[in-house]
Amino acid sequence: MKSRRLRPSLADNAVGYLFLAPWLIGFLGLTLYPMIQSLYYSFTQFDMMSPPEWVGFANYIKMFTADKTYMKSLQVTFTYVLWAVPLKLIFALLIAMLMNQKLRFIGLYRAVYYIPTLLGGSVAIAMLWKRLFSGDGAINTILRALGWANPPAWIANPNYALATLVLLTVWQFGSSMIIFLAGLKQIPDEYYEAASVDGAGPITKFFRITLPSLSPVILFNLVMQMISAFQAFTQAFIISAGKGGPLDSTMFYTLYLYTKGFYYYEMGYASAMAWVLLIIIGILTAIIFKSSNMWVSYGSGD
Numbered sequence: 001m002k003s004r005r006l007r008p009s010l011a012d013n014a015v016g017y018l019f020l021a022p023w024l025i026g027f028l029g030l031t032l033y034p035m036i037q038s039l040y041y042s043f044t045q046f047d048m049m050s051p052p053e054w055v056g057f058a059n060y061i062k063m064f065t066a067d068k069t070y071m072k073s074l075q076v077t078f079t080y081v082l083w084a085v086p087l088k089l090i091f092a093l094l095i096a097m098l099m100n101q102k103l104r105f106i107g108l109y110r111a112v113y114y115i116p117t118l119l120g121g122s123v124a125i126a127m128l129w130k131r132l133f134s135g136d137g138a139i140n141t142i143l144r145a146l147g148w149a150n151p152p153a154w155i156a157n158p159n160y161a162l163a164t165l166v167l168l169t170v171w172q173f174g175s176s177m178i179i180f181l182a183g184l185k186q187i188p189d190e191y192y193e194a195a196s197v198d199g200a201g202p203i204t205k206f207f208r209i210t211l212p213s214l215s216p217v218i219l220f221n222l223v224m225q226m227i228s229a230f231q232a233f234t235q236a237f238i239i240s241a242g243k244g245g246p247l248d249s250t251m252f253y254t255l256y257l258y259t260k261g262f263y264y265y266e267m268g269y270a271s272a273m274a275w276v277l278l279i280i281i282g283i284l285t286a287i288i289f290k291s292s293n294m295w296v297s298y299g300s301g302d
Contacts, residue, residue, distance in 0.1 A: 042272035047265040059272035070273070072248045073256040080162060080252065081229040084169040089221055092176035093214075099177065100184045110181070117174025126168075126238035130155055133164045155239060158249035165235050165250060176221045183217035184210070215296040223285055230281050233258065253277055 017024075042059060044052035063070050099110050132138050135153030143151040154160045191209050200208065211218075233254040236244060242259070244251030253273070261270030 038271040038274055041268050042275050044268045045266075046268040046271075048267050049265065052268060055268070059269045060276070062269070063272060063276065069248060069251065069256060073244070073251045073253045076162065076244075076249065076251050077230060077232075077253040080166060080169075080232065081226060083163075084166045084232075085222065085225045085229050087166065088170045088173050088225060089176055089218070091170050092173040092221070093180050093218075095173060096177045096180035096184060097210075099181055110178075113177060114174035117172045123234065123238055126235050129164065129168050129235070130239045156246055158245075158247040161240075161246060161249045165232075165239065168235055169229070169232070176225060179217055179221055180214065183214045187213045212297045216298060219288070219292050219296050223288055226284060226288070227281055230254075230277065 041052060043054060043056055045055050045058075046052035095113055099106065099113065103109070133154035134140075135156065137154075139154065140151045152160055154164050187210065191213070192205055195205050195209060231254055232252055236250045236252045236255045237258070240246075240250045240255075242255070242263075244255050244259070254277075257270050257273045257277070260266045260273065
């Protein structure tokens, strides 16, 4: 009797595993196996031309004690994340609040504001951005017309190069805007009506109703944008021609990892860098989730 009862369930499971097979094969072959392989390579000296040679923790020790460019890449990346992520979220929230108004053609406006996100990560946009902020680019042409005689060559100046990449990231606010907009639509109008009866103004409504109600959405956007910012690569690679210049001012972590792995063929060292980046992102994500107990409200009264 038991075997008869088991046979249909086994058959049903087999069908389920059959449908899952493409995903399972992709996960095992394209994600899990490469991760395990890179973890092994991180403890080796591997140039992709000869068999890997086991060196233990030498790559990790070199990373934090002897490689000044690595420490510079950490500094640049953390500076970029600390500026780009908050500015992008603030700008996305402000635009989402504007797009939440009941206006004519509001659907068209939302689509137009989302376009930069669709294009922003492309090589073409990075090239356009490089041209805009060059010494004789459109930005400086406008500034000269406004009276600034000698504006800097933004991309070529180490004091401003990273700022241009931050601006490019903030310009790609569309995905965060859409998520904020969805969260805004879930806030009942009765909250604002009750606050108006009590004499609350727009600023009070924003800080007492909008932000607390959006706190779960802010948490999601913060985590996703933080992870994305740590993995930024294309903009810096294109704008600095793969060199992270000027004076390593745009040497993102991922760009330096790519340089070590594919320019200098130090794949073992690059694998160690990748695992350190994974640990950094994991720790920061855990800290954000742990701190969320103090500022995220899920409407349960806690």
